[in-house]
Amino acid sequence: MLLHPTVERLRALGLSAMADTLIELQTNPDAAAMPHADWLGLLVDREATFRDNRRLARRLSAAKLRQNATIENVDYRTSRGLDRALFQALATSQWVRDHNHLAIVGPTGTGKSWLACALGHKACRDGFSVLYRRAPRLFADLAQARGEGRLARLMSALERTDLLIIDDWGPEPLSAEQRRDLLEIVDDRYDKGSLLITSQVPVSHWHDVIADPTLGDAILDRVIHNAHRIELKGDSLRRRA
Known part of the structure; x- marks a missing residue:
């Protein structure tokens, strides 16, 4: 799998947390045995958490x-x-x-x-x-x-x-x-x-x-x-x- 183009495409789409998680999974030997559905679920969860935290930080700053x-x-x-x-x-x-x-x-x-x-x-x-x-x-x-x-x-x-x-x-x-x-x-x-x-x-x-x-x-x-x-x-x- 060519990882670099996929990571760059994710970043271009504004999915930086998902890109970072993909790199982390690709370099983790234990992740190789995970089903692709689990990979996708983890990627989505990380991106959602990142965005939630960013929105919270903006609300706290504005407060x-x-x-x-x-x-x-x-x-x-x-x-x-x-x-x-x-x-x-x-x-x-x-x-x-x-x-x-x-x-x-x-x-x-x-x-x-x-x-x-x-x-x-x-x-x-x-x-x-x-x-x-x-x-x-x-x-x-x-x-x-x-x-x-x-x-x-x-x-x-x-x-x-x-x-x-x-x-x-x-x-x-x-x-x-x-x-x-x-x-x-x-x-x-x-x-x-x-x-x-x-x-x-x-x-x-x-x-x-x-x-x-x-x-x-x-x-x-x-x-x-x-x-x-x-x-x-x-x-x-x-x-x-």
């Missing part, structure tokens, strides 16, 4: 998660009120498939951002697009986009994202411009995307952060009525460490 957190490393032993059954249910990403929302609230240092990034990482692994932004940075990006005449394009990009993570919401009240931007973001995601918000402020006080009764009702009605909640408590994990 810009703040912390390298995974659901496998969640600490359930620390006393902070984390409901293990609820978190493991959220780790299936079914809530993202259902376009539900999630609020993670609790004192500073209790691991809100870490848990949000772990769920964002799992959503990427499950094939969803994710974007992480701290609330101050998100509103700064929106203000800059408005000034540069590209706000509509940024809003469209946010709308297309399956899971938008807004970290460190509050406690400063929103400006009128920020309230309108947040309402548009929330409205765009209604029944089409998921929102994960972390905050030191209890959900019952989010009206105070929005600082406008009418817009507060409109925003929270779209977020809270189908939102899961994780309410953490206790001392800062960083202080304990």
Whole structure:
């Protein structure tokens, strides 16, 4: 068998993982006894795995998660009120498939951002697009986009994202411009995307952060009525460490 032309043809077709596997099998004496069907199956599996890993790497890069957190490393032993059954249910990403929302609230240092990034990482692994932004940075990006005449394009990009993570919401009240931007973001995601918000402020006080009764009702009605909640408590994990 002339291996080189076949390998080059595979690479030309964009099947580089399959080409590398073919070379590996050809140089492996034990592979000579394998049926051709097994060779083909292994070639296809390697190519599929390579492409899946490449797509995951692109999703993780685009997500810009703040912390390298995974659901496998969640600490359930620390006393902070984390409901293990609820978190493991959220780790299936079914809530993202259902376009539900999630609020993670609790004192500073209790691991809100870490848990949000772990769920964002799992959503990427499950094939969803994710974007992480701290609330101050998100509103700064929106203000800059408005000034540069590209706000509509940024809003469209946010709308297309399956899971938008807004970290460190509050406690400063929103400006009128920020309230309108947040309402548009929330409205765009209604029944089409998921929102994960972390905050030191209890959900019952989010009206105070929005600082406008009418817009507060409109925003929270779209977020809270189908939102899961994780309410953490206790001392800062960083202080304990």
